[in-house]
Amino acid sequence: MSIDFTLTAAQQKLQRNAREFSVEILQPVVAKADEERDPQKAFMLMKGAYLESYKLGFATGFLPREYGGGGISNLDLQIVAEEITAVDPGFATVLLVNGLALMPLVWFGSEAQKKKWLVQATSDPRGEYLAGWTVSEPVDETGGTANFDHPGARPAGIGLVATHDRSRGEYVLNGKKYWPCNAGGWDLMGADVNVCIVRTDPAKGGQKGLSAIVVPRGTAGISYGEPISKLGHRLCQNNAITFTDCRVPEENLFAVGDGDLVISKAFTWSGPVAAIAAVGVARSAYEFALQWSKTRSAGGGMPMIHHQAVGYMLADIAMKIEACRAFSWKSAHYLDQFDSDGHAVGAMAKVFCGETLFTTVFRALQVMGVNALDRQHPMEKFLREAAVFPLYDAGNIGMQMRKIWGVMLDEKFDPRAIADSRPMPFQKSMESAGALVPQHSDAKAR
Template identity: 80%
Template sequence: MAIDFTLTGAQKKLQRNARDFACEILQPIVQAADEEPDTQKAFQMMRGAYIECYKLGFATGFLPREYGGGGISNLDLQIVSEEIAAIDPGFATILLVNGLALMPLAWFGSGEQKQQWLTQATSDPRGEYLAGWTVSEAVGASSGGTANFDHPDAAPAGIGLVARHDKGRGEYVLNGTKYWPCNSGGWDLQGANVNVCIVRTAEDKGGTEGLSAMLVPRGTAGVRYEQPISKIGHRLCQNNSIVFEDCRVPEENLFAAGDGDLVISKAFTWSGPVAAIAAVGVARSAYEYVLHWAKTRTAGGRTPIIHQQAVGYLLADIAMKIEACRAFSWKAAHYLDQHASEGHVAGAMAKVFCGETLFPVVFRAMQVMGVNALDRRNPMEKFLREAAVFPLYDAGNVGMQMRKIWGAMSDPAFDPRAIAQSRAMPFSKSMEAAGLRTP
C-alpha cells in the first residue's frame, strides 16, 4: 500500500522512548520552571532534562550519521517532537533550534566545516552541547526584525549585523545586534557552543545577494549576551538579546557566502513541520485533559457533561482538527524527506495551518470547562499561553511563512499540484522578496 499511516516497529519504539522521557523526566520539572520569574534560571532548570535528551539522541538525531548524528528522517522527528511538545513546547524548541542552527551547515557548509562543527556537536561527553540560531534582530536596530531579510535594497534595509572582511588578518569583524535568537546565550549566558549567525557581508547589496552565514564559537571576544527575554509562552527556552562589538571571527567560519537568504528560507522550511506537530502536541494535551473532565464532571447535573450535545460537538470538532493537523504535519515532513528538505511551500503551509488552527482549538477546549478553565490549578491557562506562540514564532506566519508561500506561488515555475503528487518543487531566489520588488 503506497499510503500508510501505520508506524513501524522502530517508530513505535522511538515514540515510546520519547513519551517515557517526556512523562518521567520532563513533566516533573516543568511547572516550577514555567513559574520561575528569572528567565535564565528557568532555562538552566532544564539542563538535566536536556542532558538526558542528548543521551537519547533527541538533541542531534536529525544530523547526518557520517558526523555522529542519528540520521533520522523528518517523519521520525515528528514522532519525537509531538511527545515532548505535549508536555512542554518550550523545551521542545531548545531541541528544534539545534536543528535550525546546524542543519544549514549540513546543507551549505564545506566538507571541512561539517567535519569540524557537526562532529563536535554530536560528541560532547557532557551532553550539554547547544547551538544557537542567531537571525532575528532588534526592532530598534538600524534595520530590525527578520521578516524583510530578503529586501532587495542595500543596508540599512533587512539584516543589520554587518560582517566586514579584514583580509589582512583573515577575519571578519562583526558589529550589530540580534534580538530573539534561541539557545544563543548558552547555559551560563557566556554563549552557546556555537552560534550560527546570519550576517550582512555586502552592505551595498540587497538581501538576496548580500547575506551569508557565520559560525561564532563560544568564547569569541566582542559578544555580549544579555538577560533572556521574559515571554508569556515557551518560557523554558531561552531567547536572547545579543550585542556584537568589533567581534572578530576567522574567515574560514563563513559559509553560504551571498546565500544567507537561502539559508534562512530552507532552515525555516525544515522547522515548519516540527512547529506544526508541536502545536498538535499542545492541542492534544488540552483535548485529553478536557475529555477526561467532561467524562467525570457533572457541573451540578445528574450525568457527566460529555452527555450534553454542546459539549459532545465541541469535543468532536476539537478531535477532528487535531487529527487533520497531525496528518498535514506528517505529509509535509514526508515531502521534505523525499526532496532533501526542499519543500518550502509544504513546510510553510503546515506550520501556518496547524498553528492557526490549533490556537482556537485550545480555547474551545477551555469552553468545555467553562470558568473552571481560568483556575490555574488546571493546566488550561498554560496550554493557551503555549498555543498563542505558534502563529508568531519560527518565521512568524504573517511576517515570513505566508510571504514565502505567496512568493513561490507567484513564480512562473510554480506547480500547484506538486505537493499533492509529491513532485519536486525547487525553491529559488526568484521566489523571494514577495511584495518588496517592483513587478
C-alpha cells in the same frame, strides 16, 4: 499503495522512548520551571532534562550518521517532537533550535566545516552542547528580520555586518541580534556555537549580500543581555546580543551571498516540526478537557460529555487534531523526499497547524467553562503556549505566508505538485514577495 500511517517497529520504539522521557523526566520539572520568574533560572532548571535528551539522541538525532548524528528522517522527528511538545513546547524548542543552527551546515557547509562543527555537536562528553540560531534582530530602522530578503541595501533587512579583514584572515562583526534561541548558553557566556546570519556586503540587497558564519563560544566582542521574559515557551532561552568588533576566522563563513537561502531553507525544515508541536499542545488540551467532561456533571446529573454542545465541541477538536497530524506528517514526508526543499508545504503546515491550535485550545477552555481560568488546571498554560505558534519560527504573517505567496507567484508554480509529491525547487526569484512596501507619500499620490 505506498501510503501507510502505521508506525514501523523502530518508530514505535522511538515513540515509546520519547514518551517515557517526556512523562518520567521532563514533566516533573516543567511546572516549577514555568512558574520561575527569572527566565535564565527557568532555563537552567531544564538542564538535567536536556542532558538526558542528549543521551537519547533527541538533541542531535536529525544530523547525518556520518557526523555522529542519528540520521533520523523528518517523519521520525515528528514522532519524537509530538511526545515532547505534549508536555512542554518550550523545552522542545531548545532541541529544535539545535537543528535550525546546524542543519544549514549540512546543506551549505564545506566538508571540512561539517567535520569540525557537526562532529563537535554530536560528541560532547558533557551532553550539554547547545547551538544558537542567531538570525532575528531588533525591529528598528532596518525593518526587522522578516524583511531579510529586501532587495535594498543596508539598512533594509539584516543589520549585523561582517566586514572582511583580509590582512588578518577574519571577519569583524558589528551589530545586534534580538530573540535568538539558545544563543546565550547555560551560563549566558554563549552557546557552544552560534550560527549567525550576517551582511557581508552592505551595498547589496538581501538576495546577494547575506552569508552565514559560525561563531564559537569564547569569541571576544560579544555581550549577552538577560533572557527575554515571555508569555509562553518560557523554558527556552531567547537573548539580546550585541557584537562589537567581534573577530571570527574567515574559514567559519559559509553560504557566501546565499544567507537568504539559508534562512528560507532552515525555516522550511522547522515548519513541519512546529506543525507537529502544535498537535502536541492541542492533544494535551483536548485530553484534559475530555477527561474533565467525562468526570464532571456540573450539577446536571449526567457527565458533561452527554450534553450535545460539549460533545460537538470535543468532536470538532478531535477532528482538527487528526487533520493537523496528517498535514504535519505529509509535509515532513515531502521534505524527506526532496532534501528539505519543500518551502511551500513546510510553511503551509506550520501556519495551518499553529493557527488551528489556538482555536482548538480555546474550544477546550469553553468545554470547562470558567473553571479553565483556575491555574490549578493546565488550561492557562496551554493557552499561553498556543499564542506563541503563529508568532515564532518565522512568524506566520511576517515570513511563512510570504514564502508560500512567493512560490505561488512563480510562473512555473504547479498547484498539484504537493498533492502528487512532485518537486518544486525553491529559487531566489521566489523571494522578496511583498518586501517592497510603498512609502506613505507614494501611496497617497496613487
